Amino acid sequence: MPWSPCSPEPYPGIGAHWRARFGQPVRRVGLDPGFPCPHRDPRTGTGCAFCDPASFTAPSAATGPGRPVAEQLATGIAGLRRQGVNRFAAYFQPRTNTNASSGKLVAAWDVATRPPEVVALCVGTRPDCVPDPVLDLLAEYTGGREVWLELGLQSARNATLRALHRGHDAGQFADACRRARQRGLLVCAHVILGLPGEDAADEAHTAAFLAASGVEGVKLHQLAVVRGTPLEVRWRAGGLAVLDEAEYVDRTVAFCRQLSSATVLHRLVGDPAQERLLAPHFNKGRVVAAIRRRLRSATGNENAGPRAGVS
Ligand code: SF4
Numbered sequence: 001m002p003w004s005p006c007s008p009e010p011y012p013g014i015g016a017h018w019r020a021r022f023g024q025p026v027r028r029v030g031l032d033p034g035f036p037c038p039h040r041d042p043r044t045g046t047g048c049a050f051c052d053p054a055s056f057t058a059p060s061a062a063t064g065p066g067r068p069v070a071e072q073l074a075t076g077i078a079g080l081r082r083q084g085v086n087r088f089a090a091y092f093q094p095r096t097n098t099n100a101s102s103g104k105l106v107a108a109w110d111v112a113t114r115p116p117e118v119v120a121l122c123v124g125t126r127p128d129c130v131p132d133p134v135l136d137l138l139a140e141y142t143g144g145r146e147v148w149l150e151l152g153l154q155s156a157r158n159a160t161l162r163a164l165h166r167g168h169d170a171g172q173f174a175d176a177c178r179r180a181r182q183r184g185l186l187v188c189a190h191v192i193l194g195l196p197g198e199d200a201a202d203e204a205h206t207a208a209f210l211a212a213s214g215v216e217g218v219k220l221h222q223l224a225v226v227r228g229t230p231l232e233v234r235w236r237a238g239g240l241a242v243l244d245e246a247e248y249v250d251r252t253v254a255f256c257r258q259l260s261s262a263t264v265l266h267r268l269v270g271d272p273a274q275e276r277l278l279a280p281h282f283n284k285g286r287v288v289a290a291i292r293r294r295l296r297s298a299t300g301n302e303n304a305g306p307r308a309g310v311s
Contacts, residue, residue, distance in 0.1 A: 010261035028091040029076030033108040037095040052226040070111045089120035098125040124150040127173040139183035152190045156209035188217035194243040207258030221270030225278040242280045253294040
């Protein structure tokens with residue numbers, strides 16, 4: 001299915017995009033195949049400075065890791081059907097979902113795309129964990145459905161990536177993005193705003209980098225300080241400031257304005273597990289509404305109708 005922006009609205013949310021493409025609501029079903037992150041040292045537990053594995057949005061006990069993907073999918077679909085949703089996106093979210101043997105990847109993706117009501121497949125991973133054979137495998141699932149490769153970038157500044165201990169650089173992201181798009185995969189870049197040492201100009205650089213890379217989607221998060229991460233130590237010592245709501249709205253709107261207005265915004269605000277979150281504490285609905293209002297106004301479309309919320 002060739003890519004084209006489906007929703008007439010600027011900077012559509014993924015919900016609006018899918019509704020325009022498939023003619024009805026599509027909701028994600030989070031799946032955890034249990035593939036590990038290759039960047040996290042199993043002995044020390046160290047990984048990216050902001051990452052706490054325990055803060056990944058926890059699937060319910062019924063759909064959680066350790067259960068077969070087919071069972072997770074069936075449980076998730078059943079729950080959404082009770083809400084009147086009949087089309088689904090299989091979303092492999094936590095950790096690094098391309099870090100497994102080809103046999104395990106195919107087994108997971110086959111199961112996830114077997115129901116005809118699954119119209120999209122979303123796979124989150126790292127830019128340095130998508131060799132050509134893996135992309136070739138994933139591209140086999142594009143027939144009749146959207147396949148999104150979600151690549152963590154966070155920043156296009158290599159100095160920032162080093163400071164965050166990301167273990168890859170911006171060039172690796174650009175290369176992965178190019179190879180994925182060559183195969184008909186849609187690329188969604190994950191970006192964090194408010195990173196240590198970055199200001200709006202740095203974020204504008206990242207947005208311009210993504211616009212040049214041709215990504216079809218972006219997922220935005222605020223820098224969040226979570227218990228147990230290296231950032232917690234810096235934050236408690238007073239060496240780390242986080243954005244407040246108003247600053248985050250300003251920075252997000254400025255960032256989005258650097259992108260093509262056809263870019264699908266998969267998420268506008270992160271949603272860390274509240275019990276592990278130290279700062280900042282946002283009212284997500286209020287922040288999303290403010291960003292949406294400003295983006296409509298920025299594109300001269302402030303009178304447009306209600307928007308599907310980004311998730
Ligand atoms: S953010 Fe992703 S790549 Fe980094 S340690 Fe966490 S799971 Fe691994």
